[in-house]
Amino acid sequence: MLETAKLTPDAAREMIRNNQWIKPTSGVSKGYTQANLVVLPKELAFDFLLFCQRNPKPCPVLDVTEPGSAIPTLTAPSADLRTDIPKYRVYRSGVLTEERTDIRDLWGDNMVGFLLGCSFTFESALIENGIPIRHIEENCNVPMYKTNIPCVKAGQFEGPMVVSMRPVPEKDVVRAVQVTSRFPSVHGAPVHIGDPASIGIQNIDQPDFGDCVSIKDEEVLVFWACGVTPQAVAMQVKPEIMITHAPGHMFITDLKNEQIAVL
Missing domain, CATH: 3.40.1640.10 (PSTPO5379-like)
Structure with a gap:
């Protein structure tokens, strides 16, 4: 089995260009x-x-x-x-x-x-800090949700922020915030931790984009701003x-x- 984690970017892009990889990355x-x-x-x-x-x-x-x-x-x-x-x-x-x-x-x-x-960029840093990434474990796409958090309008562009969600063991939440804060150019620290209803998500089991993942009893829902936001803006x-x-x-x-x- 090909170890895609070890592919160089050039090699990965060549696979993609040749339609040998048509899955989440x-x-x-x-x-x-x-x-x-x-x-x-x-x-x-x-x-x-x-x-x-x-x-x-x-x-x-x-x-x-x-x-x-x-x-x-x-x-x-x-x-x-x-x-x-x-x-x-x-x-x-x-x-x-x-x-x-x-x-x-x-x-x-x-x-x-x-x-x-x-x-996806900071996920390897989370893994290196012992924080599991559920959608990688379950071989599916990360769950993403439209929220009630409005983006700041610019010209004709406006709409709701989209977030990605990763369940994090309660004991690791502070560490997850610390780790991802080091990567402001790829969304950085979470925008919300805890109750999804507070940001307008009514059903955590029905993401607007991506796939549903399992959530364990000792885990807290952690939400990061997501680059799918422009797609929600396009719809609006x-x-x-x-x-x-x-x-x-x-x-x-x-x-x-x-x-x-x-x-």
């Missing part, structure tokens, strides 16, 4: 930073960049491409954002119209790609076209996690 290329993708026409790019600047917890920017270019020069200059993500989503006027493994035919000269930090704002990663199917960069960590 949590645990792939351990130690390397993963990213969410948003692709928009350049006439919307400034407003979206401003939205990210005003909402750094759910939308921390790692890289932005030149208009028309699919090459993320700061984070993976040998990559192609049109092919190197396992699964993409295409939203047209706020409606999810299709999922696909290649977006070359949709990437015109006016398209701009944004790579946003992803919480309804731009003519927005292309994103499918939740959990991330872009693997050449950056090592420690390069983006703070002391």
Whole structure:
């Protein structure tokens, strides 16, 4: 069995490009930073960049491409954002119209790609500190939920924050906060701990994105801001076209996690 955790980013992206990996990327290329993708026409790019600047917890920017270019020069200059993500989503006027493994035919000269930090990045640090990651254990996607936490509006972009949830043993919650606080460029510390109803989540067993995971009696629910937030925004704002990663199917960069960590 191939040990995907040991794959270099180049090798992982080659597998993805050849459709040999069409699954969530949590645990792939351990130690390397993963990213969410948003692709928009350049006439919307400034407003979206401003939205990210005003909402750094759910939308921390790692890289932005030149208009028309699919090459993320700061984070993976040998990559192609049109092919190197396992699964993409295409939203047209706020409606999810299709999922696909290649977006070359949709990437015109006016398209701009944004790579946003992803919480999969700090999972290896949690594991190294003895904190289990349930969706990795259960070989499924992380559960993600729309909340009642509003993002700060920028131009036409507005909508609710999306969060990812990981159940953490009660004795490890403080440590989980400490560990993830070192990674502000990939969502950083949790935005909520405890009762999901306090942030508008009515049923923890029915995530809006991803999969449900088991929760043990001694565990506390911990919620981090999530880079799927732009997809919730797309549903509300309804731009003519927005292309994103499918939740959990991330872009693997050449950056090592420690390069983006703070002391």
